[in-house]
Each structure stands twice: as C-alpha cells, then as structure tokens.
Amino acid sequence: MxxxxxxxxxxxxxxxxxxxxxxxxxxxxxxxxxxxxxxxxxxxxxxxxxxxxxxxxxxxxxxxxxxxxxxxxxxxxxxxxxxxxxxxxxxxxxxxxxxxxxxxxxxxxxxxxxxxxxxxxxxxxxxxxxxxxxxxxxxxxxxxxxxxxxxxxxxxxxxxxxxxxxxxxxxxxxxxxxxMASTAEFKLTIRGKGGHGAMPHLGIDPVPVACQVVQAFQTIVSRNTKPIDAAVISVTMIHAGEATNVIPDSCELQGTVRTFSTEVQDMIARRMQQVAEHTCAAHEARCEFEFHRNYPxxxxxxxxxxxxxxxxxxxxxxxxxxxxxxxxxxxxxxxxxxxxxxxxxxxxxxxxxxxxxxxxxxxxxxxxxxxxxxxxxxxxxxxxxxxxxxxxxxxxxx
Structure with a gap:
C-alpha cells in the first residue's frame, strides 16, 4: 500500500x-x-x-x-x-x-x-x-x-x-x-368486526385477512417486478388481539420496502395498496394503507x-x-x-x-x-x- x-x-x-x-x-x-x-x-x-x-x-x-x-x-x-x-x-x-x-x-x-x-x-x-x-x-x-x-x-x-x-x-x-437501496416504511391497518372467538360467523376477523395480505405481498416481488429488478418487501410487525377468546376489531401490519430504483418503488407502493384494499374487500373488511418514502x-x-x-x-x-x-x-x-x-x-x-x-x-x-x-x-x-x-x-x- x-x-x-x-x-x-x-x-x-x-x-x-x-x-x-x-x-x-x-x-x-x-x-x-x-x-x-x-x-x-x-x-x-x-x-x-x-x-x-x-x-x-x-x-x-x-x-x-x-x-x-x-x-x-x-x-x-x-x-x-x-x-x-x-x-x-x-x-x-x-x-x-x-x-x-x-x-x-x-x-x-x-x-x-x-x-x-x-x-x-x-x-x-x-x-x-x-x-x-x-x-x-x-x-x-x-x-x-x-x-x-x-x-x-x-x-x-x-x-x-x-x-x-x-x-x-x-x-x-x-x-x-x-x-445501496431505497428505503420505505409501510403501515396497513385492517379493520374488521370484533366478537367472540367461538362465534366467528358473527364478526369479521381481520387476522386471516392479514395472513392473506402478507402472502399476497410477496407475489408483487415475484410476479409484478421484473426478475432483473431486485426488490424486498418485508412485513416485520403484526399486532392484533388482547385475549385468546376474542376476535379483534383490527390488525396492524408494518414493514419495509427496498428497491434500487424509484420506479420500482412506486410500482410496489401502488400494488401493495391495491392488494390490501381488494383482499380486505373480498372479506368485507376495510383498511387504511400508509407508505412513507425515506431514502432514495x-x-x-x-x-x-x-x-x-x-x-x-x-x-x-x-x-x-x-x-x-x-x-x-x-x-x-x-x-x-x-x-x-x-x-x-x-x-x-x-x-x-x-x-x-x-x-x-x-x-x-x-x-x-x-x-x-x-x-x-x-x-x-x-x-x-x-x-x-x-x-x-x-x-x-x-
């Protein structure tokens, strides 16, 4: 040297x-x-x-x-x-x-x-x-x-x-x-209708909806992103419920998105919101989706x-x-x-x-x-x- x-x-x-x-x-x-x-x-x-x-x-x-x-x-x-x-x-x-x-x-x-x-x-x-x-x-x-x-x-x-x-x-x-990648944070709140855990037909359970959304998010990377465009969607937090026999009113998901281009980040944000809204609608639930861009x-x-x-x-x-x-x-x-x-x-x-x-x-x-x-x-x-x-x-x- x-x-x-x-x-x-x-x-x-x-x-x-x-x-x-x-x-x-x-x-x-x-x-x-x-x-x-x-x-x-x-x-x-x-x-x-x-x-x-x-x-x-x-x-x-x-x-x-x-x-x-x-x-x-x-x-x-x-x-x-x-x-x-x-x-x-x-x-x-x-x-x-x-x-x-x-x-x-x-x-x-x-x-x-x-x-x-x-x-x-x-x-x-x-x-x-x-x-x-x-x-x-x-x-x-x-x-x-x-x-x-x-x-x-x-x-x-x-x-x-x-x-x-x-x-x-x-x-x-x-x-x-x-x-190095861009970084963004997302927060999804799924709103259902709480009730007794033994009578799920009387409520709208947000937990299985959240499970489907998490799985569906991964298809954005595998099926909407070009194979040569690297991207990561990681759901890192899931919060729901307070008791074992109570179906909660809501379930909150949070996590991070990483990409190497702003265009891919924009596409992922749009698709995440679409996936969340339509999956919730299919189960008669509602949702609020937030996407915060941090570093490019x-x-x-x-x-x-x-x-x-x-x-x-x-x-x-x-x-x-x-x-x-x-x-x-x-x-x-x-x-x-x-x-x-x-x-x-x-x-x-x-x-x-x-x-x-x-x-x-x-x-x-x-x-x-x-x-x-x-x-x-x-x-x-x-x-x-x-x-x-x-x-x-x-x-x-x-």
Whole structure:
C-alpha cells in the first residue's frame, strides 16, 4: 500500500480521537459534542469551519491557489440507539447509544485527511470536508442540502465512504450504478368486526385477512417486478388481539420496502395498496394503507465511480479494488448523489480480529452490539481522501 507518510506519522493521535468519539456516541441531530470536537480540531489546524448546517453539521473549507474548482468529501457522525456489549476502555459511556456502524471511524479518516491538508495543499482549488449528522434515519444529508450545502459550497462532485466488515484490510469496492437501496416504511391497518372467538360467523376477523395480505405481498416481488429488478418487501410487525377468546376489531401490519430504483418503488407502493384494499374487500373488511418514502437509492455516477477506482488502484493495486456488490441497506448519501455527481465506496474493515480484549461475543458486523471500527483503516482511508481530492482538482475539467 502506498500510504502518505504524514498521515501514518499522525495516525496514533487520530486513533485517540476516534476512540474518544466512540466512547461518547450521540444520536441523530444530537451530535453536539462530536461537532464541537471536529470544529475544534479543524480550527486548531487552521482550517476555517462553517457550523450548524443540518442542525449539527460541520463543513471544513480547505483552499489553495486561484482555481474556482471544488470537490466535496463526506463523513457521517451519528451513532445508533442500541446497547454496546463491548467492555474495552473506549466502549460507550452512554447506555443505549453506540457507534455500531463505524461513523466514528468515518469522522476519524476525514479528520486525518484534514490534518494532512492543513500542512500539504498539493492542489489548486477547494476541498470541502463535510461532517454530516443524522445518517441513521434522520436524513441529515437531505437537511444539509435544504440548508444550502451546495449553494454555499459549490462543488463539482461529492464522494462518500463506508467501512465494510468481512473483506481484508487493504481492499476497496466501488462500482457505477445503484449500490445501496431505497428505503420505505409501510403501515396497513385492517379493520374488521370484533366478537367472540367461538362465534366467528358473527364478526369479521381481520387476522386471516392479514395472513392473506402478507402472502399476497410477496407475489408483487415475484410476479409484478421484473426478475432483473431486485426488490424486498418485508412485513416485520403484526399486532392484533388482547385475549385468546376474542376476535379483534383490527390488525396492524408494518414493514419495509427496498428497491434500487424509484420506479420500482412506486410500482410496489401502488400494488401493495391495491392488494390490501381488494383482499380486505373480498372479506368485507376495510383498511387504511400508509407508505412513507425515506431514502432514495444510492446511485454512483459512472465517471466518478471509475475515477475513484483509479485512485484506489494507485494506492492498493488494481487487484485490491473489487466490484461493489449492491446491498439492500440504505444510505442517505443518496440525497447528495441526486444533487451532484459522485461515488460512494466501501473500505474493508477486516474480519474482526483487530478487536481488543473486552469485545462482546458477537461478530464484528455493522449494527451489531459487538462491533468496533478497525483503526488500521485510518491511514488508508485518509490517504484515499487526499489522493482523490488532489487528483480530482488536477484533472482536466469535463
């Protein structure tokens, strides 16, 4: 690997910052301490900052030369509402909150790049360092955009990166096209007529109706969606009844829908409502259907994904840059990619063997209470950020 010496030299101090953030996790739009820390470090290194965008967002502004060209690098800052199982020294000090997705490491990698930029500005133009709040369900990227991110800080392209457990440290993955899914939530309330469980003919039982609806929803994926268009409908909650001998008045279903295109998502929403309404009507029941779109699909633009791949290959070798297998997980960097060209890549977090004594019993996968970010990634991720920005600003304008 061709790592930048200045980043390797300072790695230990950035690791300490990462572990401090891990020990003090903050949920979406509550990242006050984290934002304070980021802003303080950037200011200490002589990098101007803009604060408050998207509530707690921080933007560092690194300028050099006379060019008006600019590129954005983004890291997310928020933690998850879950209890950490790890007991090592930097485990969460806040019950019910944990950096179980590695956003502490994402902040650390971008800070390490910022520290290098503070002393080595080998580019002509501007690098915007975007520290974004509320990726975990809050749509912080959308809120920063609403607050004028791309108007106040005009940039040609924007890039994001997420750690990905399982692959060997020293490998990346990036590809053009959809790489993460859209996410939507649905709620279906089926209304029947309650009664005695021993006399079902006198009521309208919503429970068997719900069972038929759940089964029918799966035919939308298998029979209405093109076989080459991946989609998921998962009913994850069913609530009905209070007593074993009472037919309930209503039954509530909730769940999630994931797709790689807005068109497929729209079709699924329409068909789900039709299936629900007509199945209920067949049983003389009524229903109310709600469909809430959260994040759009994360779609890498072709030129930017290929550019990022070239930068990665120059650092770790072409053989260590994999095709990015799309995942049905969702990511609010999608909003930025709707507004600007760019690419969202994965940096491999290893198999979990980096974890110290005191880690929990579970696997080191994201959203797991035994997860921990691999600090060996910090020099590599930061080197990628630096080389990406330098080479972007050096290339001919398209």
């Amino acid at each position: 061709k790592l930048l010496d200045s980043i390797v030299t300072e790695a230990a101090s950035i690791v300490a910052v990462r572990r401090d953030i891990h020990a003090h996790p903050e949920l979406c739009f509550e990242e006050v301490r984290t934002a304070d820390l980021v802003a303080a470090k950037l200011t200490e290194w002589g990098i101007p900052v803009h604060r408050g965008m998207g509530t707690t967002g921080v933007v560092g502004i690194v300028k050099n030369g006379t060019s008006s060209r600019a590129v954005g690098l983004r890291a997310d800052m928020d933690a998850l509402p879950m209890q950490e199982y790890n007991t090592f020294a930097h485990a969460s000090k806040h019950p019910g909150k944990m950096h179980a997705c590695g956003h502490d490491g994402h902040v650390a990698m971008l800070l390490a790049a910022a520290r290098h930029f503070a002393k080595n500005r080998n580019f002509d133009g501007t690098v915007y360092l975007i520290f974004q709040p509320a990726e975990e369900g809050g749509g912080g990227a959308r809120e920063m955009i609403k607050d004028g991110l791309f108007e106040q800080f005009p940039m040609e392209a924007v890039f994001g990166m997420h750690n990905w457990p399982g692959g060997a440290v020293g490998t990346f993955a990036v590809s053009p096209g959809p790489v 699909p994360t779609v890498n633009s072709k030129a930017e994904a290929e550019f990022a791949r070239g930068v990665m290959a120059s650092i770790v070798g072409e053989q260590n840059v994999r095709e990015q297998e799309p995942t049905m997980g969702a990511e609010d960097f999608a909003f930025m990619l709707e507004a600007k060209p760019g690419a969202y890549c994965f940096i491999s977090n290893g198999d979990g063997s980096h974890r110290e004594f005191g880690h929990g019993p579970g696997p080191c996968v994201i959203h797991n209470p035994s997860y921990d970010f691999n600090d060996d990634l910090i020099p590599l991720g930061a080197t990628y950020w630096v080389r990406l920005a330098e080479e972007w600003l050096a290339k001919a304008r398209a």
